[in-house]
Amino acid sequence: MAEEFDVEATLAKLTMPQKIKMLAGLGWWHTQPVPEAGVPSVRMSDGPNGVRGTRWFNGVQSSCFPASTGLGASFDIELARQVGGALADECRAKSTHVLLAPTVNTQRSPLGGRAFESFSEDPHLNGTLAAAYINGLQSKGVAATIKHFVANDQESQRWDICTGDVSERALREIYLKPFQIAIKKANPWALMTCYNRVNGVHVSENPWLINDILRKEWGFKGMIMSDWIGVYSTTESIKAGVDLEMPGPTVMRGKAVERALTGEKLLPSDIDERVSKILQLVERAKASGISFDGPEEGVDTPELRALLRRAASDAIVLLKNDKALLPLSGPLTKIAVIGPNAKQSFTSGGGSARLLETYTVSPYEGIAAAARSAGTEITYTVGATSHKFLPLLNGFMHYEGGRGALVEFWNTEPAEGWTTSLKGGTAPAWSTPTMSSECFLVDGIDNDKVNLTCWIRYSTKYTPDESGDYEFSINFTGIGNLFVNGELVVDLFHDPPHGEGFFGLATADVHAVVKGLKAGVPVDVEVRLTNAPFVASGAPFEARGSIRLGAVRVVGGEEAIESAVKLAKEADVAVVVVGLNHEWESEGFDRPDMSLPGYMDTLVSAVLHANPRTVVVNQSGSPVEMPWIDEAETAVQVRSSLFWLGNGLADVLFGKVNPSGKLALTFPKRLEDNPSYPSYGPKGEGPGKILYNEGIYVGYRGYDKKSIAPLFPFGFGLSYTTFAYSSLETSRVSPEGGFTVSFTIANTGNVDGRESAQVYISNPGASLPCAVQELKGFAKVALRAGESKKVSLELDREALSYFDERKKTWVAEKGTFNVLVGASSRDVRLTGEVKLEKMFHWSGL
Structure with a gap:
């Protein structure tokens, strides 16, 4: 039964030190409790397309819905509401009171690293679907956190970039408008500010945006938190109206607030105003009936699976079907499935949107199941690669205790020279199995047994599924080495180069080739490292770092494409699945261009030439160039973060579902046609400043104004009917x-x-x-x-x-x-x- 909670009475009971403590989070995912005053710790979780829970490392499995661009493509308000409701069920199962979603930043450019997280380039569609999502979520007592307020539409220099000279009209009509619509129609209970500046002032300390517009003009009553590590001041952020600094422990508050009160730069009434908003969120959390500090569990019901499958198919847009090849029907003897995105399940964009999926269905699995039920043979080849980093070892690993790998931790070096050799040593302080060769060690570790500075061993047996030479890659935070079959293959102990992994804090991704591996014969893989240099470097948050280990059989580009061409010629129909993945679309960086990576465009053209009865499936959360589109008679666009992409795609390809998706983003013929092109990313007036010189002419508004014909216009999508x-x-x-x-x-x-x-x-x-x-x-x-x-x-x-x-x-x-x-x-x-x-x-x- 929900508890009653009196905000004013609780505020009156709190001492000033207790109030100051509450102004920053408790670790990554909780607010600070004050048990003696009856204030519990509220739990948060990342979204927007799933509920990861409180752990990056070895977290609880979660359902993964279409990325927001997929929901945007549905143009379906009721579907957005149902997805919000299903995410609320996941939150409740994980004892989570606040979901850090939805994202409604305007998709200004195809290159935006987090473009997949927002619904559309259009503010009306963006805000309307966000409102439905919020209403579904909050109808079940879970707080939505609309983010990132405001003009946070690029990842390049995201900590300090200044959206310089953005006119108030453009700000109001394009960038603020989705927030305004969602607040009017759904009243989100929380809001997250962004990292960037707007016209010279960081939003987290901008009283005009937060206090004047958001609070006074729009009447927003919810709690306002910072993005993680997104507070850069003490007095200014509190005066502007940011209630909660995240994550904890505090960097800009705490003792600094005490000093500001002493000098009367802040008054007790300023602190009370901020704390009262946090307490109002606590009040909602108590009313929800969601337990505090409860277990984290998953949800898997027939109703949820049906919704996931429907959402996956509704996010699909039919771009071309010139000769009515789709839906696939009639006597089909053989279908060739080709492409780097066919057998891998790329269920999420990168960064904070990623989670551990309950289960996945790849495009190949979905197509194969549908085809085999009709007695059709399926063949497969990769044709080309799409990875930026080598594929993880997931699914091909085991250790003595079972599937996966073993991760061990020591508080001191186990033996002299242990990191640079395969020497034995003392027993570990703590160990845990993991199913992934990508470990974000920010949580999920016994803090009572493992120090922040530690030595780590990741060990497993990797079983190749094909014979040949294999390329291995490794990056991590700290210094160490990679050993395969007892041999040192990558040395990152001596002066390791800097890379972009783990939010730009890891080493570069270094590769090495191991020759002559045999299909079905396991090889020993071991990583030894210490995170001591990472901890000593003054990282912006506490963590034990990261490990990312990949491997793939070495295949020449021409050889792979020749194999794809052979299969396409032998098949009645070819389905080539290409696109991006979380390594190309991610928080932390923007895409360098609109091209598909590697040899994918060459692969598509070659397959189309070999067999005109080819369905081209592109998987991306934002537009890509399609130099082969005139050759293609049939083309389909699917969005990243599709949990049941394989089933949803098969439903559309075989006619079980008539596609109804429409593009929520304009697809330009070339990047230069996009209205933001002259001043997006590292371009502009110079380092740290971007000019919004397209004004209100964002997305289709810019193409219309200049009479530029796009590749595919905003709102476009075909059907099997008319x-x-x-x-x-x-x-x-x-x-x-x-x-x-x-x-x-x-x-x-x-x-x-x-x-x-x-x-x-x-x-x-x-x-x-x-x-x-x-x-x-x-x-x-x-x-x-x-x-x-x-x-x-x-x-x-x-x-x-x-x-x-x-x-x-x-x-x-x-x-x-x-x-x-x-x-x-x-x-x-x-x-x-x-x-x-x-x-x-x-x-x-």
Whole structure:
């Protein structure tokens, strides 16, 4: 039964030292408790496409939903709500009160490392789906944390980058707008600030953004926390309105707050204001009935599996089907499945979105299961590689105790020279098995037995599935060596080069070739290291570091492609699965270009030439170049972070599900066409400053303004059926700006399907330059073959407004507005108009 909790009474009981203690977190995932005042420790977990729990290392398995770009492609508000509800169930199973999600940063560029975490380049779609996700999550008592407030849309120099000279109009209409919509429609209980500056001031200490706009203008009542290590001041961040510094232990608060109070740079009322917001979150956590310091468990029910499968298929966009190859049907003797993304299950982008999946279904597994049930033979070859780092050893490892590897820890060097040789030594202080050859050692270790500075041995037996020469790779935090079959193969003990792993704190990834391995014959693999240099370096957070170990059979590019061509020629149909993975799309860095890595484009072209009956499947959370697209008759886009990608993809390819996804991002023909191109990433005015010189013309707005034809437009997606639009009607606009848009959609084909109809508004008579059109409404409509339905959408003043920087207010001008209804931003089927009789303006929500 939920406990009652009196915020004001509890605040009155707290001493000032207790209040100051509460202003920063307890470790990575908890708030500080004050047991003597009845204040428990609230638990958090990373999202947004799953609930990892409190451990990076050896964590509890979790369901992995489509990345937010996948949910964005669904254009399905109800699906977003259901996903939020399912994530709440996972949170409750893991005794988690706060999910650090959703992410609603505007996808300004295809190169953004975390682009996959946000729903769309369009603020209306972004904010509307986020609101549904939040409502689903919070309906079950779990707090949502909308993030990262605001203009956090690149990873390059993310700690100190300044979004320089971003106009207030662009900030309001593009970057703040998704937050504004979600707060208005869903009231998230928490918000996370970003790392970056906006116009010279770090957001975590920006009173105009946090206090004036967020708190006062929008009336946001929730708790505000920093991003992890995202507080750079004491007095300024507290005065601005950041309630909680994360993670703990504190760096910018604690004793510094005491000193600021002594000098009256801060007043007790400032501290009370911040602590009261934290206590309000505690109150919600108590009301949820979720246990404090409870167990972490997973969820696996038939209902959840059905939702995961539906979400996976709904995130798929059919880009081309020129000769109706899809859905696959008829007598098919052999299907060749080709490509580096076919057999591996890339279920998540990199960084804080990653988690340990309960189970996965690769594209190959899903296609093979569907094909074999129809008596069709399946063949496979990789064709080309897609990895930035070598594939992990996962699934091919065992040690004396079972599957996986053994990780052992010592508090002192076990023997002199132990790290650089295979000498024996003293017994370890603590050990644990692991199923992965990638270990983020920030948690999951017995702190009572293992010191922060330690010596580590990772040992396993690796069993190759093919004979040949194998390339091994290793990076870690600290100094040490890699041994294979007792031989030193990588020396990272003596002056190791610096790399980008483990948030840029690890060594470079160093490779070595081990010759003559035999299929099915295990080899001994051992890593010995100490993290002492890492700890001594003054890392920004406490951790024992990281280990990442990979291996792959050495295959020449030409040999692999020749094998793929041979299989494609022998098959009735080829399915080539290419794309990106968490090594290319990740927190911590941006992509260098839009190209598919390695020889993937060459592979696709070669397979298409060998067999025109080829389905090209691209898996990425953001746009990629497709130089082969004109050759391809059939192409499908799937999003990263698809837990059941294989089943969802097979459902679409074999016609069990009619695809209904639409692109939530414009796919440009080339990077230079993207509106942000001149000033994204390391470009701009110079180090540390980026100019937002495209202004409000982000995404499709920029392509429309310059009449640039994209590769695939925003909102685009095909179906196995066809839809006709008719009977557009618009109501009279109310004095407050509200009106209704109604139209009829008919399924004119022979297959049941779903259509995502989109309503755009154009303001040709605006006093200021405006976008050619802007998405202001959408609806997902299910129609049986031959069925028609009337669709009605309620639009409000937001559809008719722009932000006037001169008046510091939103303005809806008197005049005639065009109403455009269609299947995408470049496929308008119906046009009409509405008239606003009298101008008005407003601020706030």
